[in-house]
Amino acid sequence: MTVTINDVAQAAGVSKGAVSYALNGQPGVSDDTRERILKVARELGWKPNLRAKGLSSAKAFAVGLVVARDPKLLGTDPFFPAFIAGIETTLVEHEYALVLTVAASADAEELGYRKLAADGRVDGIILTDMRVDDSRIALLQSLKIPAVTLNRPETSSPFPAVCMDDTEGITAAVEHLVSLGHTRIAHVGGPQSYIHGRSRRLAWQNALSKAGLEAGSFIEADFTAAGGLAATAELLRSAQRPTAIIYANDLMATAGQSYAQSLGMAVPGDLSITGYDDTELAKYLNPPLTTIPADPMLWGRVAAQKLLSLLGGAPAEDVYLPSPKLVVRASTGPAPTIRHN
Amino acid sequence: MTVTINDVAQAAGVSKGAVSYALNGQPGVSDDTRERILKVARELGWKPNLRAKGLSSAKAFAVGLVVARDPKLLGTDPFFPAFIAGIETTLVEHEYALVLTVAASADAEELGYRKLAADGRVDGIILTDMRVDDSRIALLQSLKIPAVTLNRPETSSPFPAVCMDDTEGITAAVEHLVSLGHTRIAHVGGPQSYIHGRSRRLAWQNALSKAGLEAGSFIEADFTAAGGLAATAELLRSAQRPTAIIYANDLMATAGQSYAQSLGMAVPGDLSITGYDDTELAKYLNPPLTTIPADPMLWGRVAAQKLLSLLGGAPAEDVYLPSPKLVVRASTGPAPTIRHN
DNA sequence: TATGTCTACTGAACCGGTTTAGTGAGCGCT
DNA sequence: AGCGCTCACTAAACCGGTTCAGTAGACATA
Known part of the structure; x- marks a missing residue:
């Protein structure tokens, strides 16, 4: 049926061991023999059995x-x-594969990691959506499974982090709005238990104070359209109605924009809006959304590279990816001169 | 270190074989012995090694x-x-895992399947996005790997299909628009090389003729926002400008809706719009989108069930999921009485 | 009592690789 | 010539399960 290492050994007139050495580039066979074995293996179309190797x-x-x-x-x-x-x-x-687990609850999530480890399904893990005080770091340490994290967690972590700074983009968004004359710039953030939820809020906060503006309204939402809508409704209802809202992702921004428009407000005439992610849809919205690209492809590619090199024994050094730059589109404009509230 | 089947055998005073029989519920051991072995295994905290089992x-x-x-x-x-x-x-x-492969090109896709099979990474495969004359069916047959397909392909397939009819929803959308007085109902479809791209177009076409309307304008797009926008632009530019557009997915519908609005058209005042998928965003758009839910969760759950039962030796019978029903929201309304063209 | 059958179990082969211990040949050195 | 060393390779153990062939003992049957 399928050709095994034994077939190769027999055909080449050597032992299994020799074949193994030859094919893994290990010492123990002469160059002549190695070449002969490789040739035979090629001719026979031998492919190592992953399960046996494993x-x-x-x-x-x-x-x-x-x-x-x-x-x-x-x-x-x-x-x-x-x-x-x-x-x-x-x-x-x-020649690596990705084993994906989806977990609906925190318990299921922990179980997911435990199972991957216990079953020896994977050699390493990529941790995303890092949380403040993230218990998964200790969990993976106790499971003795290597990992990389997306951004460096605040708690000490032995795992290398692949970092992409999101504060620069948010800061640029604030500065952009300030330059347009906005003084009431609110923020609809993600859950503050996530470090990217926090860092975006802090960046917004710091940029405001750096611009000499008073603290703006902040609402903690949940990255969903429903949450974005609710937060927007609350902001627009308030006495100190903002003239611009910085959302922590495009989805909330889109929902917020639609909501504001459904109230009869003009975007950006009455309200400027920025998002985060630069989803494909962002540039096709009406108006197209000013936002900050997240480049998840690059992040994934580098995270996997880092993990593989870690598995290969490389030292656990952090990697820094370039900070994404603000993309200005038509959802932001000059602050309204006449107040509507 | 980790406890193996040998440890259990030794502790229970039996052979490896007996332990294997006992733990797999196979005959060959007495009830007494079986129970004793199970007890010992439990006490020792034995977990079968997946790689060895594999x-x-x-x-x-x-x-x-x-x-x-x-x-x-x-x-x-x-x-x-x-x-x-x-x-x-x-x-x-x-206790199964999901191995996920992402392929950017057709070649990469075929290679993906070949690798999964050659490496013995998986016991079965779920085929999505079925195409007209889908070469993957023959490929998987030649690779001798079981599969299930999403919807039954037109070419003969030995694999069980998990079917969810999308014609009923599209038909309902047409009828809904007809009842609102629309007579020029266009369709922006997905690639006609996909069976769900085709079936939606055919359903639209049939529903129109059933309603006694003349054939509507059809544009083949690609399920992307950019494609939806371009198709919408083309339709709105035409002499026979439609008063309603049925899109094959929400993303294209959203892009189309934004585009129409950016031209100063009112939705649904000047143009009614329907989508397909019922994404979370759909109900938060302005106006909220009339659409047809796709229930991918259910589809995935049942497809996996079917595949596992197939792997267990069950016969390859198709499964039929309930047809999704049209969700009417505010993006559809009475046909305009005054024509703008 | 001799024979056959069944049950309950053992020992070993097996899956297909990696790795360790061991061996014979060849070489340099004194 | 004799010694030790390295090189190139083999045989076998090993990873941790499953499964097959064989066997001892209990029991029924003629």
Whole structure:
């Protein structure tokens, strides 16, 4: 049936061991013999059996990703698909596979990691959506499974981090709005338990104070359209109605924009809006959305590279990716001169 | 270190074989012995080694999914994430894992399937986005790997199909628009090389003729926002400008709606719009989008169930899921009485 | 009592690789 | 010539399960 290492050994007139050495580039065979073995293997069309390799070398040749999201909301998340595509571009080059787990609850998430480890499904894991005080770091340490994190967590982590600074983009958004004359710039953020939820809020806050403006209104939402709408409604209802809102992602921004328009407000005439992610839809909205690209493909590609090199024994050094730059479109404009409230 | 079957055998005072029989519920051991072995295994905290199991039983305990999409557009696809989540809900219950491959080109896609098979990474595969004359069916047959397909392909396929009829929803959309007085109902479809691209167009076409209307304008787009916009532009430019457009997915509908609005048209005053998918964003748009839910979660769950039962030796019978019903929102309304063209 | 059958189990082969221990040949050195 | 060393390779153990062939003992049957 399928050709095994034994067939190759027999055909080449050597032992299994010699074949193994020859094919793994290890010493123990002469150059002549090695070449002969390789030739025979090629002729026979031999492919190492991954399962056998895995058993004897205690490796899985796969990396894992656990996506913890409400499955109903997962479809609207522009990050993961592209992120996974990025991971894949690296993995295919190294004969690795991606094992994906989706977890709906925190318990399921932990179980997901435990199972991947216990079953030896993966050799390493990519941790995304880092949280403040993230318990997964200790978990993976106790499971003795290597990992890389997206951005460096605040708690000490032995795992290398692949970092992409989001403060620069948010800061640029604030400065852009300030230059347009806005003074009431609100922020609709993601959950503050996520470090990217926090860092975006802090960047917004700092940029405001740097511009000499008083603290703006902040509402903690949840990255969903529903949450973005609710937050927007609350902001527009308030006495100190903002003239611009910086959203922590495009989805909330889009929902907010639609909501404002449904109230009869003009965007950007009455309200300027910025998002984060630069989803494909952003430039096709009416008006097109000013936003900050997240480049999840690149992030995935580099994270996988880092993980593989870590598995290969490389030191656990952080990687820094270029900060994404603000993309200005038509959802931001000069601050209204006449106040509507 | 980790406890193996040998440890259990030794502790229970029996042979490896007996332990294997006992733990797999196979005959060959008495009830007394079986119970004793199970007890010892439990006490020792034994977990079968998946790699060893895989090697000796020639199974991977995993199923595969190859997603063929332009990675840049993948993020906007609401289908896959939820579909994958659905698959997962089934797999976790059966100790199976999901191996995900992302392919950017047709070549990469075929290579993806070949690799999954050659490496024995998976025991079965779920085929999505079925195409007219889909070469993957023959490919998987030649690779001797079981599969299930989403909807039944037109070419003969030995694989069970998990079917969700989309014609009923599209038909309902046409009828809904007809009842609102529309007579020029256009369709912006997906690539006609996909069976769901075709079936939606045919459903639209048939519903029109059934309503006694003349054939409407059809434009083949590509399920992307850019494509939706371009198609909409073309339709609105034409002499026979439609008063309603049925889009094959929400993304194109959203882009089309924004475009029409940017031209100063009112939705639904001047133009009624329907989508397909019922993405989370749909109900938060301005106006909220009339659309047809796709329920990818359910689809994924059932597809995985079907695949696992197929792997278990069950016969390859098709499964039929309930047809999704049209969700009417504010993007559809009475046909304009005064023509703008 | 001799024979056959069944049950309950053992020992070993097997899956297809990796790795370790061991061996014979060839070589340099004294 | 004799010693030790390295090189190139083999045989076998090993990873941790499954499964097949064989066997001892209990029991029924003629």
